[in-house]
Amino acid sequence: MKESILGFLLEHAGKNTVSFHMPGHKGSRLFRSLGYDDAVESLVDLDITEIEGADNLFKPETIIRETMNKYKEIYESRESFLLINGSSSGIIASIAACVNRGEKIIMARNCHKSVFAGVDMAGAEPVYVYPNVIEGFDITGEILACEVKKVLDENPDGKCLILPSPNYYGICSNIEELARLCHDKEVILIVDQAHGAHLKPFEIYTEGGEPFPKSAESQGADIVINSTHKTLCSFTQSAVLNIMTRAVDKGRVEDCLQIMESTSPSYILTASLDMNADIILQRGEELFGKWFNNLNYFYAEADKLSGINVMRYSMLDFSKINIDASELGYRGFQLEEELRKEGIFSELVAGNVVMCMTGIGNEREDFDRLLEVLRKLSAESEGRLPEHLSQNEKGGCKSSKKLVNILKNKPERAKAPRCKKKIKLEDAMGEVCASAIIPYPPGIPVICPGEKFTQELIDYLIEISSNGRKIIGIGADSEISVGK
Ligand SMILES: Cc1ncc(COP(=O)(O)O)c(C=O)c1O
Numbered sequence: 001m002k003e004s005i006l007g008f009l010l011e012h013a014g015k016n017t018v019s020f021h022m023p024g025h026k027g028s029r030l031f032r033s034l035g036y037d038d039a040v041e042s043l044v045d046l047d048i049t050e051i052e053g054a055d056n057l058f059k060p061e062t063i064i065r066e067t068m069n070k071y072k073e074i075y076e077s078r079e080s081f082l083l084i085n086g087s088s089s090g091i092i093a094s095i096a097a098c099v100n101r102g103e104k105i106i107m108a109r110n111c112h113k114s115v116f117a118g119v120d121m122a123g124a125e126p127v128y129v130y131p132n133v134i135e136g137f138d139i140t141g142e143i144l145a146c147e148v149k150k151v152l153d154e155n156p157d158g159k160c161l162i163l164p165s166p167n168y169y170g171i172c173s174n175i176e177e178l179a180r181l182c183h184d185k186e187v188i189l190i191v192d193q194a195h196g197a198h199l200k201p202f203e204i205y206t207e208g209g210e211p212f213p214k215s216a217e218s219q220g221a222d223i224v225i226n227s228t229h230k231t232l233c234s235f236t237q238s239a240v241l242n243i244m245t246r247a248v249d250k251g252r253v254e255d256c257l258q259i260m261e262s263t264s265p266s267y268i269l270t271a272s273l274d275m276n277a278d279i280i281l282q283r284g285e286e287l288f289g290k291w292f293n294n295l296n297y298f299y300a301e302a303d304k305l306s307g308i309n310v311m312r313y314s315m316l317d318f319s320k321i322n323i324d325a326s327e328l329g330y331r332g333f334q335l336e337e338e339l340r341k342e343g344i345f346s347e348l349v350a351g352n353v354v355m356c357m358t359g360i361g362n363e364r365e366d367f368d369r370l371l372e373v374l375r376k377l378s379a380e381s382e383g384r385l386p387e388h389l390s391q392n393e394k395g396g397c398k399s400s401k402k403l404v405n406i407l408k409n410k411p412e413r414a415k416a417p418r419c420k421k422k423i424k425l426e427d428a429m430g431e432v433c434a435s436a437i438i439p440y441p442p443g444i445p446v447i448c449p450g451e452k453f454t455q456e457l458i459d460y461l462i463e464i465s466s467n468g469r470k471i472i473g474i475g476a477d478s479e480i481s482v483g484k
Contacts, residue, residue: 018366020321021347024198024359025233026366034283036275048267057082057265058258064270070277075200075217075224077242079250081257082273083225084265087194088114090225090241091162092121093256097249098160098188098223099124106151108163110140112192113443113472115162116436120449127155129163134171134313137324138351140444142173142315149181162190165216168348168442169355170195170320171313172213179220188247190223191216196317197226197240198288198360201280205288213315222247231319231359234276238269279360287360295319295358298367305378311353319358323374326352328381333467335377342373348442416449417483424478425461428453431482437473439464445473453482 019026028040039046050056055064064082071080083090095118099105105119109128119126129151132141143163152158161182165173175191182189193199199215209215216224224242228234241257243250279287295318302310302323311322325335332349339346339354347357356370420434431453436445447457465471465478474480 017343020356023229024231026361030361067274079243081241083239084269087225087227087239089260092118093260096256097252104158106161145177160188164192166195166317170317172315175216175219191221194227197228198231235272321356412452420483422479434483435481
């Protein structure tokens, strides 16, 4: 077949690959094993519109309402909205529903770009809280309660707090404590749980979910947005927004969702949300139990491998496996390449860390194939560094450390510029950013409009773009937008 989107997808689907990336279902294997062959086979015929009897996402009364009720049961929510434009749409709608133009929103500086978009669209004034850093792995960690308390005290007019938990690497924050701090000041707490839709089912089916951190739903958040497509088994772009408390104006959230979502909601996506809910409710015990056992098995086996460092952390959603093989001389992108050569596709590379995102659809054989490659690398490198790496490359990736420093050294801020011009990235020192620059993944802006460029940031961006990283906000001729 000629090179095309369909051609690529069909070719990829025909290969015997292992998915440690989104979506969480990992292909038709899961659905077939659970007796959903009909759905898999007739996918194209399920693509309809709001005909008689099909209900309506924007006025749900029958079958769509029933699916919403299933999510209310799973997440114990006051209301659960089905999203067909991803968590992104739920995040933007939630912000619009909770803050008015000119009001303050307190947000984690490592929020996803949809949060920055939502704040911008709502005309709200952002106040940043900076994340902790996980030493050794040099990745962003949790949002500490002491930091939030300080910002809340300094900004008594803040209306709402939004943060990711888990973040892209799986690090969760102590939502219970944050909820208490927020509620003491009548501040609404929105948790972007895009990466943690599975936390609540784990609580239900694996004796409280230990050692998983608790879900935001169980810890007092007001609104929680879950990308069920990332780790569970609804299809890409489907998600669920849960309203948990009476502090939130449900009608206003609904109105904002009507603005954000396509007026032609895909029935394939809403049906996949229905399947996902049924699978959790009817087969949850078996599936979450299996996933849990496979994870425990993987971590125990990986622990035996010298030179392979798999991240453990008390606040880690350990379904995200963060692997560092720098002791063997492999930087993140090299380890990712070694895995890919064996047909294993990971989700994210950050510095020395390769993150393998597991999901409800992963089987024991997937974990075994990952272990097989890690065992091989560990054995081959025993007592020596791989030839392609020199001694001074061992054990450290500068770019990740630089990013952490950039986030730690809070950038100088000016007002977001109105007049914009394009200049070369290398000439940007001291200029005010006009369009956010966002390496993808993880989709966290490293500089936002109104922040000033530092030499450290410029060097970091030059380094990661020369490593082939996709960066939104830098043009083909390494042009960026700055202004006054
Ligand atoms: C932390 C975080 N929040 C929100 C989103 C948006 O989720 P979705 O892709 O479902 O729109 C992402 C996407 O990767 C994310 O990483």
